[in-house]
């Protein structure tokens with residue numbers, strides 16, 4: 263087996279340079295081998311702070327961007343978390359280290375199956391992975407203390423607002439896909455607070471019933 267260039271500490275340094283300060287999060291990145299969540303042909307990119315193609319027109323989120331989004335959730339360890347868009351599971355594994363448990367939903371079955379294998383190989387046990395359209399949330403496990411949406415849409419889908427517990431946080435890239443503001447909301451009794459912009463970024467589209475229209479790759 264060829265060795266992978268770099269180590270998790272390279273990512274920790276990149277996160278620090280991007281302004282991420284949450285020590286628990288930096289420790290989670292140090293303890294989570296990204297090589298276990300990157301396709302075999304792209305292992306040389308595992309410890310570089312870059313997105314990686316995962317097939318079907320999708321990419322992983324750049325690690326420093328993922329970390330900024332997770333930091334925005336302000337996790338302390340006791341939370342019940344919903345993640346929309348599992349990808350190959352690296353961000354899911356970080357959330358699983360930082361919260362009590364994670365429900366993650368991925369719309370593309372082939373990607374979701376690989377994520378399930380990756381998470382199991384890394385011994386991650388507190389994740390329930392569902393295959394399906396996450397724009398409707400996962401109502402049978404709601405409410406959630408924190409919701410992380412990993413794909414872009416101009417608005418927060420109404421079911422995700424409803425499934426966030428009062429006082430909970432929701433982070434989502436808001437935009438058309440390709441040019442977003444990544445924002446953090448808090449859930450109040452009447453809806454969401456005004457958004458706090460965490461950063462700008464370029465995301466794939468959130469596709470589904472309460473998002474952009476699906477395309478044919480979602481059935482694979």
Ligand SMILES: C[S@@+](CC[C@H](N)C(=O)[O-])C[C@H]1O[C@@H](n2cnc3c(N)ncnc32)[C@H](O)[C@@H]1O
Nearest residue numbers: 322323347348349353368369395396412469470
């Ligand atoms: C930018 S990737 C992020 C993956 C992962 N969170 C990461 O950090 O690498 C976005 C993922 O969202 C998925 N996705 C898009 N629309 C979705 C939906 N309605 N429900 C669930 N997943 C969705 C895509 O298939 C893709 O795997």
